[in-house]
Amino acid sequence: MFWKRKKTDVTEQEIYADLSKKFGDKILEFMEEGTHNPTVIVEADQIGKIVSYLKDDERFQFDSLMNLAGHDPGAESELSVIYHLYSTELKHYITLKVFTSREEAVVASVANIYQTANWHEREAFDLYGIKFDGHPDLKRILLEDDWEGFPLRKDYVPAEFYRGMRIEKVK
Amino acid sequence: MIQLLANWILSFDMLSGMGASVAWGLSLFIVAALIFVFVAVNAIVLVYIERKVSAFMQVRLGPMRVGKYGTLQTVADALKLLQKEDIIPKMADKVLFVVGPWVILVASVVTFAAIPFSDTLLAANMNIGLFYVVSISSIVVLGIVMAGWASNNKWSLYGAMRSAAQIISYEIPVGITLIAVVAVVGSLNLQTIIEAQGGTGNLFHWIPIPLPNWFIFHSPFLFMAAFVYLIGATAEINRVPFDIPESESELVAGFMTEFSGLRWALFFLSEYANATLVAFLVSIVFLGGWQSPFSSYQGTQIGFSIITIFALFWTIFVQGKTKRLSVYPLGLSLVITIAAWLFPGFAIWMASPGIFWMLMKVAGIIFLLMWFRWTFPRLRVDQLMYLSWKVILPLSLINLMGVAIWMWLTGEIQF
Amino acid sequence: MGRLHAEEMILNMGPQHPSTHGVLRLKLRTDGEIVSHIEPVIGYLHRSFEKHAENLEYQMVTPFTGRCDYLAAMGSEHGYAMAVEKMLGIELPERVEYLRVIFAELQRIASHLVAVGTFGLDVGAITPFIYCFRERELILDLFEMASGARLLYNYIWIGGLAHDVPPGFVEKTYEFLDAFEKRVAEYNQILTGNKIFIERAADIGVMTPEVAINYGVTGPSLRASGVNIDIRRTEPYSIYDRFDFDVPLGQGAMGTVGDSWDRYYMRVLEMSESAKIVRQALDQLPVEGDVQAAIPRRIRPPQGEIYFRSENPRGELGYYIVSDGKNVPLRLKMRSPAFSNLSVINEIGQGWMISDVIAILGSLDIVLGEIDR
Numbered sequence: 001m002f003w004k005r006k007k008t009d010v011t012e013q014e015i016y017a018d019l020s021k022k023f024g025d026k027i028l029e030f031m032e033e034g035t036h037n038p039t040v041i042v043e044a045d046q047i048g049k050i051v052s053y054l055k056d057d058e059r060f061q062f063d064s065l066m067n068l069a070g071h072d073p074g075a076e077s078e079l080s081v082i083y084h085l086y087s088t089e090l091k092h093y094i095t096l097k098v099f100t101s102r103e104e105a106v107v108a109s110v111a112n113i114y115q116t117a118n119w120h121e122r123e124a125f126d127l128y129g130i131k132f133d134g135h136p137d138l139k140r141i142l143l144e145d146d147w148e149g150f151p152l153r154k155d156y157v158p159a160e161f162y163r164g165m166r167i168e169k170v171k
Numbered sequence: 172m173i174q175l176l177a178n179w180i181l182s183f184d185m186l187s188g189m190g191a192s193v194a195w196g197l198s199l200f201i202v203a204a205l206i207f208v209f210v211a212v213n214a215i216v217l218v219y220i221e222r223k224v225s226a227f228m229q230v231r232l233g234p235m236r237v238g239k240y241g242t243l244q245t246v247a248d249a250l251k252l253l254q255k256e257d258i259i260p261k262m263a264d265k266v267l268f269v270v271g272p273w274v275i276l277v278a279s280v281v282t283f284a285a286i287p288f289s290d291t292l293l294a295a296n297m298n299i300g301l302f303y304v305v306s307i308s309s310i311v312v313l314g315i316v317m318a319g320w321a322s323n324n325k326w327s328l329y330g331a332m333r334s335a336a337q338i339i340s341y342e343i344p345v346g347i348t349l350i351a352v353v354a355v356v357g358s359l360n361l362q363t364i365i366e367a368q369g370g371t372g373n374l375f376h377w378i379p380i381p382l383p384n385w386f387i388f389h390s391p392f393l394f395m396a397a398f399v400y401l402i403g404a405t406a407e408i409n410r411v412p413f414d415i416p417e418s419e420s421e422l423v424a425g426f427m428t429e430f431s432g433l434r435w436a437l438f439f440l441s442e443y444a445n446a447t448l449v450a451f452l453v454s455i456v457f458l459g460g461w462q463s464p465f466s467s468y469q470g471t472q473i474g475f476s477i478i479t480i481f482a483l484f485w486t487i488f489v490q491g492k493t494k495r496l497s498v499y500p501l502g503l504s505l506v507i508t509i510a511a512w513l514f515p516g517f518a519i520w521m522a523s524p525g526i527f528w529m530l531m532k533v534a535g536i537i538f539l540l541m542w543f544r545w546t547f548p549r550l551r552v553d554q555l556m557y558l559s560w561k562v563i564l565p566l567s568l569i570n571l572m573g574v575a576i577w578m579w580l581t582g583e584i585q586f
Numbered sequence: 587m588g589r590l591h592a593e594e595m596i597l598n599m600g601p602q603h604p605s606t607h608g609v610l611r612l613k614l615r616t617d618g619e620i621v622s623h624i625e626p627v628i629g630y631l632h633r634s635f636e637k638h639a640e641n642l643e644y645q646m647v648t649p650f651t652g653r654c655d656y657l658a659a660m661g662s663e664h665g666y667a668m669a670v671e672k673m674l675g676i677e678l679p680e681r682v683e684y685l686r687v688i689f690a691e692l693q694r695i696a697s698h699l700v701a702v703g704t705f706g707l708d709v710g711a712i713t714p715f716i717y718c719f720r721e722r723e724l725i726l727d728l729f730e731m732a733s734g735a736r737l738l739y740n741y742i743w744i745g746g747l748a749h750d751v752p753p754g755f756v757e758k759t760y761e762f763l764d765a766f767e768k769r770v771a772e773y774n775q776i777l778t779g780n781k782i783f784i785e786r787a788a789d790i791g792v793m794t795p796e797v798a799i800n801y802g803v804t805g806p807s808l809r810a811s812g813v814n815i816d817i818r819r820t821e822p823y824s825i826y827d828r829f830d831f832d833v834p835l836g837q838g839a840m841g842t843v844g845d846s847w848d849r850y851y852m853r854v855l856e857m858s859e860s861a862k863i864v865r866q867a868l869d870q871l872p873v874e875g876d877v878q879a880a881i882p883r884r885i886r887p888p889q890g891e892i893y894f895r896s897e898n899p900r901g902e903l904g905y906y907i908v909s910d911g912k913n914v915p916l917r918l919k920m921r922s923p924a925f926s927n928l929s930v931i932n933e934i935g936q937g938w939m940i941s942d943v944i945a946i947l948g949s950l951d952i953v954l955g956e957i958d959r
Contacts, residue, residue: 036894
C-alpha cells in the first residue's frame with residue numbers, strides 16, 4: 001500500500017532530517033505515530049520557503065500538491081493546515097502540517113508555488129477563516145461572499161437567517 | 172398561375188360581374204394565402220419528419236404519443252406555442268423586437284412566389300426569378316440582426332453578429348456558383364433553367380453513360396458547383412454544421428434566446444421555409460426541377476431495373492456485414508420495377524415531368540440536410556469564415572471559369 | 587500594424603447555461619469572440635458535505651459521498667470505504683474486493699461515456715451523446731440489478747458491500763462487455779475521426795505537463811498531457827495489481843500532446859481498458875464468499891489521520907480523515923479531482939474563442955457536484 005511503498009530510497013525520516021538541518025528550529029516536530037502519513041510539523045510563516053525548497057531540491061522534487069486541508073481539532077485548540085505533497089517524478093510523499101492560532105489565523109500562502117493551492121487555500125479560508133499571507137485573490141469560494149462565520153470551525157454556531165431567508169436546522 | 176386563377180374565377184356566371192382587375196386581385200390574395208399555408212404546413216410536417224429522422228439516427232423512437240406514431244405531435248406543439256404568453260423583455264427595443272421575426276418570416280415566405288412546383292404550377296413566372304430568390308432570401312439577415320440587437324442580451328448579440336458575418340460571407344460564393352449555371356442557360360428565369368435540363372445525354376458530355384441532362388451531370392465543374400452550392404446554402408440557412416448563430420451549446424439559443432411563444436414559432440417557421448427553399452433551388456438549378464429522370468417509359472423500366480440490382484448488391488454486401496438488415500430499399504425498388512414492367516401506364520407516368528419529381532428531389536435534399544444536422548459537430552466561427560473565403564469562394568470562381576472553358580470545348584458556345 | 591482592439595465585455599456564462607455541465611458560472615472577459623480572461627465562480631451546488639460528515643457516523647457518510655460525484659458514485663463510495671477500512675486495519679474477503687473493482691470499473695465506463703457524449707454535445711454533435719447514453723443505460727441496469735438504484739447507490743459499504751449481487755449478474759455483465767467492446771468503434775467512427783471534430787478539438791487548450799502538475803490536474807486530463815500517473819498503477823490499491831491493463835497516454839495524434847482531442851480520446855481508450863479489467867475480474871471472481879467483513883456495529887477508528895487517494899474517473903479522489911477515536915469523524919475532507927481540474931481553465935482557456943472555451947471545459951469533464959460538495 002502506498003504509505004509503505006517507496007520507489008526511491010528517500011524516506012520521510014530523511015526528509016525530516018534534511019529539513020531540520022536546513023531550517024533548524026523552524027521545523028518543530030516529526031509525527032509518525034497516530035497517522036498513516038508521516039508528518040513534519042513546521043512553523044506557519046515558514047511553510048512557503050520549506051515547500052519551495054522541497055519542490056526545487058533534486059533529491060525530493062515534490063512537484064505536486066495533492067491536497068491542502070484546514071483542520072480544527074476542537075473549540076479550544078489551534079487550527080491547522082495540512083499539506084500533502086507528492087513527487088510525480090520520484091513517486092514519494094511527505095505531509096506537512098502547520099498550526100496557527102484560532103483568533104489570528106495566518107499562514108504563509110503557497111499559491112505562487114503550487115497553483116493547486118490557490119483554490120484549496122481559498123476553500124480553507126472560506127470554511128476555517130485561515131488567512132493565507134501572500135495569496136493573490138483570497139476570497140470565499142464555496143459560500144456566498146457575504147456569509148458570516150466559518151462553518152467548519154468547531155465553535156461555529158449555524159446562522160438562523162441568510163438575507164432574510166430562514167435556514168433550516170440540521171440535527 | 173394568378174392569371175389562370177383569375178380567368179377561372181371569371182368563368183363562373185355569378186362571379187363574372189366582378190371585373191377582371193378585382194378577380195386578378197382576389198386570385199393574387201388566394202395564391203399568397205396558398206403559399207403561406209404551404210410554408211406553414213411544410214414546417215409542421217418537416218419538424219415531425221426531422222424529429223423522426225433524428226430519432227431513427229439516434230436509435231430512438233421519437234414522438235410516439237400524440238396521434239398514431241406521434242403524427243400530431245408538432246400540431247400540438249404549434250398550438251402550445253400559439254397560446255403561450257407573449258413576453259417582451261423589459262429592456263428590449265420593443266419595436267425591433269416585434270418586427271424582427273416578421274421580417275424573417277416575410278423574407279422567407281415571399282421567395283416562394285418565384286419557385287416553380289411544376290411546369291404550370293408557379294405563382295409568378297419572372298424573367299429574373301433566380302435573382303429575385305437569392306436577393307429576397309438575403310433579407311433574412313436583416314431580421315436576425317434586428318432580433319439579436321433588440322433582445323438586449325449578450326448571447327443574442329453574439330448570435331446576430333455571427334449570423335450577419337456568416338450569411339454575408341456565404342452569399343458571395345453561393346451567388347457566383349449560381350452564375351455558373353446562368354452562364355450555361357443564358358437566362359435567370361427558373362422555368363427556362365428547368366426546361367434546359369430536359370432529355371437524356373452523356374455524363375459530362377463525353378463519358379458514354381446515359382443520364383438525364385441535369386446540370387449536375389453537365390460538366391465536372393457544375394458537378395462540383397452543386398456541392399459548393401449545397402455547402403454554401405447550408406451555411407446561409409444556419410443549419411448544422413454551420414449553425415453557429417444559434418449554436419445552442421455555446422450561445423444558449425443565439426439570436427432566439429429571448430423569444431418565446433408565437434415569435435419563436437415564427438423563427439422556426441422561417442428556418443424550415445429556408446431549408447425548403449434551398450432544397451427547391453438545388454433541385455431546380457442542378458437536378459432538373461420537375462423533370463423526370465427518365466426520358467421514356469423504357470427508360471423507367473431499365474432505370475429502375477438497374478436501381479434494383481444496385482439495391483440488391485448493397486443489401487448483400489453492405490448491409491450483410493453490419494447484420495442490420497433493412498429490406499425497404501430493395502423491396503421498394505423491386506416493387507416499382509415490377510410495376511414499371513407490368514403496367515406501361517405507370518412507367519409513362521414515372522417518365523413524365525411533374526410536381527411528383529420536384530417534391531421527390533426536394534425531399535431528398537431536405538433529408539440530406541437533416542442527415543448533416545444529426546451527424547456533424549459544429550464549426551467554429553473563424554473556421555467557418557476560413558471555409559467561406561479561402562475554400563468555397565475560390566472553388567466557385569474556378570467553377571465559373573471552368574464552365575466557360577468546358578462550354579467552349581464541347582462546342583456549346585463559339586467565340 | 588497594431589491589432590484592431592475593441593472594448594472588452596464581461597460575459598456571464600452560467601450559472602444557467604447549457605454547456606457548463608451543471609451550475610457553474612464562468613465570468614468571461616471577451617474581446618469580440620476572443621476570451622482574454624476566465625474566472626470560474628463556483629459554489630452554487632454547495633451542500634456542506636464536509637460539515638455534514640462531521641456530524642454523522644462513519645457508515646452514514648457513505649451515501650453522501652455518492653452524492654458528491656453523482657456520475658461516479660461507486661468510485662466515491664469505494665474510495666471512502668477503503669480510507670476508513672485502512673484506518674480500521676481490516677482485511678476484506680476476496681469476493682468483496684473483486685466485486686468492488688467490477689463496480690468501480692463499470693462506473694468508470696459509465697462516467698467516461700457521459701464525458702465523451704457531452705463533449706460531443708459541447709462541440710455540436712448531438713447523436714454521439716445518445717449513442718453513449720445507450721450503453722450507459724446498460725451499465726445502470728447492472729447497477730440497478732445489484733443495488734436497486736440507478737444513480738446514487740449506497741452499495742459499497744465500509745467493510746464490504748450492502749449485499750451480494752443477485753444471481754445472473756455475472757452473466758449479464760459478460761453480455762454487456764461483449765456488446766460494449768464492439769461499440770467503442772462506433773464512437774470513433776462518428777466522432778473521434780470526424781474532420782470537423784478534429785478541427786474543433788485538436789490543438790485547442792493545450793495543457794503542458796508542467797501546468798497540469800502544478801495545477802493539480804489528475805486523471806485522464808493529466809495523462810492526456812503525457813504524464814504517466816494512474817494511481818491504480820503507481821500505487822495499486824484494492825487488488826488492482828492483479829489485473830493486466832494499459833494506461834493510455836496522450837500522444838498528440840491529431841495535434842499537440844495535451845490538447846482537447848487528447849483529453850477526449852484518453853477517455854475513449856480508458857473505457858476499453860476498464861472493460862478489460864472488468865472481464866478479468868469476472869473471470870477471477872470467487873464464486874462463494876462473504877460480502878461483509880466482520881466489523882463492529884459502531885465504527886470507531888483509532889485516533890489518527892489518513893490521506894487516502896484512489897483513481898476516480900475524473901482523477902485523484904482523496905479523502906483526508908481525522909479520527910479522535912469516536913464514531914464520528916473529526917474532520918473529513920474530500921479532495922475532489924474536478925475541483926483542481928477546473929481551476930486550470932483560466933490558464934489553458936485564455937486567448938481562445940468562446941466556442942473553444944466550451945470545448946475545453948467539456949474536455950476537462952467536470953462534475954459540479956464534487957466541485958462544490
